[in-house]
Amino acid sequence: MAKELSYKDALEELEAIAHQIENDEPDIDELSALVKKAKELIQLCKKKLKKTGSEIDDAMKELED
Amino acid sequence: MSHISLFEFTQVVKKTLEKNLDPTYWVVAEIGELRIHPKGHCYLELIEKQGEKIVARMKATIWSYTFQNLNVWFEKITGTSLKSGMKILVNGEIQFHESYGLSLNIRDIDANYTLGEREKIKREVIMRLEKEGLIRxxxxxxxxxxxxxxxxxxxxxxxxxxxxxxxxxxxxxxxxxxxxxxxxxxxxxxxxxxxxxxxxxxxxxxxxxxxxxxxxxxxxxxxxxxxxxxxxxxxxxxxxxxxxxxxxxxxxxxxxxxxxxxxxxxxxxxxxxxxxxSYEESLLRSYERMIGHTQHRLLNESNRINHAATGIKSLSHQLIRDVDSLLRIQQQHIFDTIQHLQKQNDTQIDHLTGRLSLGLKSNLVRSQQQIYGYEQFFHFSDPEYTLQRGFTYTTIDGKSLNKQEAPTIGQVLETMTLDSTIKSKIEEVK
Incomplete structure (x- = not known):
């Protein structure tokens, strides 16, 4: 299995997809594929953010104790 | 030559002596020899010396009866009996015996003379001893x-x-x-x-x-x-x-x-x-004095020691108290300093933690907002969303209309709705 994409790469890819959608006028199938891909990337980013968020909370909690 | 017999001659001497001499004489002489006859008579030899040389010598007698009285009296006054070497003053008469010759019949003795004489000698002795520095x-x-x-x-x-x-x-x-x-x-x-x-x-x-x-x-x-x-x-x-x-x-x-x-x-x-x-008593007194002094001294020393001990004790206590309170003050100071430092650190850490948390969170929020932005964007980009809102998607020959050349009549339009695909022919193009 390929290594999980980093947040930064995912973000760059999202930006690229957005750019592609805005400028390249993809047809509907292409658009669907791009949106599907983007949604996956967003899910990944959200997951990472959520994980990071709880990590920060844990760390803060530890500091407070 | 006319002559007389010895006896006749002694008679002449005797008579001449009796005629010319006083009845008695007081004579000073030294006793040369003295002996007492068993019958109590005292026979003496009287002498006179000049230096060590005897210049006169005469026999003398104290008849028993006289001697007994004289002797006691003499001793009583002089403390001594008659003896040779003694100077005496005697009273006596000359007796001349045809057979025994000349002799002094002593009647009396002046004991005071002997006493004085002896005193004189004694004085001389004392004076000599004094002169020679011996007497004391x-x-x-x-x-x-x-x-x-x-x-x-x-x-x-x-x-x-x-x-x-x-x-x-x-x-x-x-x-x-x-x-x-x-x-x-x-x-x-x-x-x-x-x-x-x-x-x-x-x-x-x-x-x-x-x-x-x-x-x-x-x-x-x-x-x-x-x-x-x-x-x-x-x-x-x-x-x-x-x-x-x-x-x-x-x-x-x-x-x-x-x-x-x-x-x-x-x-x-x-x-x-x-x-x-008296020596023993003085020893005892000394001993008692010594005991007294010693006891007194012991008491004094004991008091001094006690006094010193009390002083040391109270000083020590004072010192301990001082040191203790000093320690407490320092301890408190250290404690305060530590607490202050701790508080400072805590504040700093809290501050840093706050900043960190804030930084992280804002970062996270920004990222989340970014992602949300994308999410919105892609949500609205999704063709399905467009279809759901009632829009349709129309293609000619599978190509989007804006990518077409001008559509011509008769061409088939394929319109996609949310749940169907509608095909229609172009009748008119304006």
């Missing part, structure tokens, strides 16, 4: 504090010596008595006593004191204690001499030069015992 020599010696080793000069079996020894022996004190026996009277008295002193001198280190005793017996014949030699020997003796010669009349030369003069041997013993007693 023995007197200037310190009496030993506790004379225990005593050399006694006495005749061995005299009552005086016995009394003396017994008295000391029966006392509570210890004495070491050594007897140096000597003749204590008569013409050999001086020589004998001086000899005894010489013998004592040979062992001088063994003795503290010399005692000369002469007790009991007749009160006569003390002249040997008045001689220059006796006086000199006693005076020059290096340890104190005590006399107890035992007589009632005035001092002899021996008494005069001795360190201490006492009347009788018993008095000497008492003197020694008194010395011991």
């Amino acid at each position: 020599m023995n007197k200037s010696l310190e009496l030993p504090l506790v004379p225990q080793r005593i050399a006694v000069i006495s005749s061995a079996h005299s009552a005086g010596y016995e009394d003396f020894s017994n008295q000391l022996a029966n006392s509570a004190y210890q004495f070491h008595i050594s007897l140096f026996a000597a003749e204590m009277q008569g013409k050999d008295g001086t020589k004998s006593v001086v000899e005894a002193l010489k013998n004592i001198f040979k062992e001088i280190d063994l003795f503290d004191l010399v005692v000369i005793l002469r007790g009991g017996g007749a009160q006569s014949d003390l002249d040997c204690f008045d001689t220059y030699l006796m006086g000199k020997a006693i005076a020059r003796f290096p340890i104190p001499v005590v006399t107890g010669i035992g007589h009632e009349r005035d001092e002899t030369v021996a008494d005069l030069v001795a360190r201490t003069r006492l009347k009788t041997p018993t008095a000497v013993a008492e003197f020694l015992l008194n010395g011991m007693r």
